[in-house]
Amino acid sequence: MEDGARLMERVRARDVDAFERLYDGYHRLVFGIALRIASDAALAEDVTQSIFLTLWSTPEAFRDGNFAAWLSRVARNRTLDALRSRANRPTDDIPADLPAEGSTEAFAFARIDAQRVRGALSELTDEQRTPIELGFFGGITHEEIARRTGIPLGTIKTRIRAGLRRLRASLSEAVSR
């Protein structure tokens, strides 16, 4: 797959060919995330198109780091937006993101691919992986995760942090190999 960050530089210069390559390389990721969250292929298609149009119209939204990881977060948030909009629920349910200050972390993980992330996730205990996946793909709050799993909120918070830290350690090790 071509490097997304480089393609985005060309998209900024209004290069249609780069945009086409970007679509070829990354639409499966965006569609996959939207489908996993929404379980609705038509909505996933709408979200995918809307995101790629946004990439074209405001390419400066991506600054640097791991393009696929950034795009994953965009796909997640946009799908949750679409679901809430469809349910006619106020969209300010969605937590706004505090932008990361330094991109050192994003750079460190710039070459991480899906296979490595799957491997690292599989190394987590079920107790750690479940709340993390529910949170990312379920688009629910930690309180809702606690309610659904029947586990106290404090325990859920601790497991999310421990799981993310372990995931990071595992991925950092993979990067340094």
Added chain:
Amino acid sequence: MNEPRDREALLDLVAAYALGVLPPAEHAHAAAAILADPDARREYDELRATANLIGLTAEEPVDSARSARMKERLLSAVRADVAPRRAPASGVRSSALFGTMLAAAAAVVFALISVIQNFGLRSDLHDAQRRVVALQAAADTDRHAIERDRTMLADLAAGDAKRYAVAYGTVVTRGANVYLALAALPPLPRGKVYQAWTLARGATAMTPSVTFAPNQAGTTLVPLAADARATAAVAVSVEPDGGSRQPTTKPTFVQPFG
């Protein structure tokens, strides 16, 4: 002493924020902690970059017809966006103009036919339009609220924001905007609130600003209504519930702007 336990709880909160599972009510608390506490900032940066990678595991094949359909629509839109930027060649101008006129004429005919066909449905259409207008107004309100929150969070984390360390946290300015990001504020006596004050450039007396009370952890994030570019200093003091016209207690801090 609960300090280490409170610290761990704070970092757990930051991790939940990095994953994107915090309810909005806890947002300000997490954001203020991240801004005021370097350890919380580091934790957030590390775990957010990690959390963003989780989505990579969801990639899956898209059936070829759907993939081609999306691509065709997108490329049509993108090419249409690029096309007007190119200077038209003189030889094709007239045919392009003719094509445009033809398309416009077809649109008018289509619209006329539609109007005639839908004449009997006009009242339903008006009802639907009224509902659309109401929904649009509600959506606009929601969108403005989100925009406000996003602007605030973007300002707080922006590299070009000015940050002034004060007792219990940080005063942040960016452009015209001023924010107080405070953590571990002392609990207030009954019937008291914290009140912010601003001193306009050239003025000799403080102007009363908002009153606020921190959450149980002593954390709060307060946007001030003053224009930072016209403000010489901000201060916070403890005042009677409802606020005062002039500070009645020694300020918790006074921060001049450079």
